[in-house]
Amino acid sequence: MSADRVMETLSIAGVALRLGRAGTGPPVLVLHHDIGAPSRMSFHDALASHFTVLAPSHPGYDGSERPEWLRNPRDIAVVYQRLLAALNLGTVSVVGLGFGGWIAAEMATMAPQTIRRLVLVGAMGIKPERGEIADQALLSYLDYARRGFAARSAFDDLFGADPPTSQLEQWDLNREMTFRIAWKPYMYNPTLPHLLGGLSTPSLIVWGRDDRIVPLECGERYAKSLARARLEVVEGAGHFVDMEKPQELAHLVTGFLNET
């Protein structure tokens, strides 16, 4: 069942931010991957049957305006803290997907009291010591997006075997913004593990067993850095756990957010 979604544009820190809102219940902010978010997502819909799902487009991605001045994911985290203040919903849980997970982690370091619970799914932001984060600068849009799935069929179901040029262009625009703000060090903040230390925000770290973009090792490091965190691994899922195993992820997240 698809939840009805309301789209609006808000001005936050001078940036025209596109925000989708669906469902009823406690508010959950869902932060999308670096490739952007397809317009309908069954993960969001599943969450929306228990929560009010707030899904913005990051500044410079998809439908949100690109601010020329924005220079790193921490800047986006600040914008989102401002968004939460503007929405005035009390404490909000944050679910960060991949690159969105890095932003979510940064948000938690800034103003932990605004975040009720934190979920990081295949999150960038911490440097792996043994492996490497797959570099989208060296991969085509198709290869990078396909690499995020354990099964090729999961990609095809969502994007089609031959995505149209308009999709490629949007991936390129999103990728350009990613380069602007996360070029080097690539996809991690060396200070983040230190800033996460001592955070008592209850946290769930979820990783796809077959994540070929961000190594599972990073999930382990996140779980170690946060004081109240546990790691869950989803079998048969790659980096885009929300897109490949939406029901499993929704179940895990719903259960975690409903814990007292």
Next chain:
Amino acid sequence: MHLMYFTEQPMSAYPADEGRKFGATALMFSNRFFDPVAGSRLYNEYIEHYRLAEDVGFDGIMLNEHHNAPFCMQAKCNVFASILAATTKRVKIVLLGNPLPLSDNPVRLAEELAMIDMVSRGRLVSGFVRGGGQEQLATGVNPAFNRERFEEAHELIVKAWTEAGPFRWEGTHYQHRVVNPWAVPLQKPHPRVWIPGVLSKETIIWAARKRYPYIALSTAIDATKKIWELYDQVATETGYAGGPEYRGYLQRCHVADTDERAMENARQFMWMQGEFTGLAHPVWSSPSGYFSPSYRSAFVEFAVGRRPNPRGAAFEDQIRDQQIIAGTPKTVIPKLRRLLEETRPSIVGFWGSDGFVKNEDTRRCIKLLGEEVLPAVREMGKELGLWSPFEANAPVSHAFQEPALPAGVA
């Protein structure tokens, strides 16, 4: 006219089958296939070719820079410019050019170029480029800020050259607390700047606004005419008249004793094109943020293999369009005349050979060019009124409207 000699300095001694197996020969093709024994031999052959070019009468030597690829061994044009500064006497040393965004320290570049200018006794032409897409990846610099870095680095270098230090620079991409290099250019107000490019409108417009000559790199004649239309239009808007002294052209031109031999050798120009624009992984040559937004849809399709490279064309087409000229002097001269009549450049670079052309054939090509082709081209140039920036005493730039003269000369 100003007639220059050019070579990509091809690293022709690498296992081509390994390149084909890997599927690309740029950026990620392992340098374990780079044989420094062959590299050493080739570099020294290229130095001899440059000496020969000066001896047979070329006005200038054109140098470029690329990274991580067999098609070009010039990983640092300032290195070869330094070599030429000391080992040649007369030719201009024309850098086309230093890829500004690849440097994290433009002041260091200004310093090196000033040294080259002084050692060469004022023979430097200091061209600047944005650097190819894969160069950004090879050097680790951000392609999304390529244009901004280019413009800021250019501004800083010209300032370092023309304003006495010490001064501070707090820019967007470069920050220097002390700009005060103890190396300043011999030529005043500063060495000439020429801007090479292909079809990027933004670069043509930028060059014309600065009043820097633009060097069209082997574009087809029709496309070249459009470049000059745009340049001249912007020149008029900026307050001067465009014309031959602002126009340069890089011509692939192989000359041999027979047309057959020349054609055979000219096929080697495709060696690099296959590797650079075709066999090169399209993703690495066009990273996001690097190409003009107006080309986005063409490049994203190229990046996933849906479209051939917007820049490529077959050998026969290039012969027909004169992007490649090959033959005896008698054969090539009329074709060069057509180039001069139709597009009216005063600066012409002769790109003699590429790929696996034998050393003795390259030397023969340089000799024939110097002894038979250049004199004919000079005559045509005089007849057509194609005066180079040097002959025309053209201003160095829109900002500095004097010609470039050695310090102390009135």
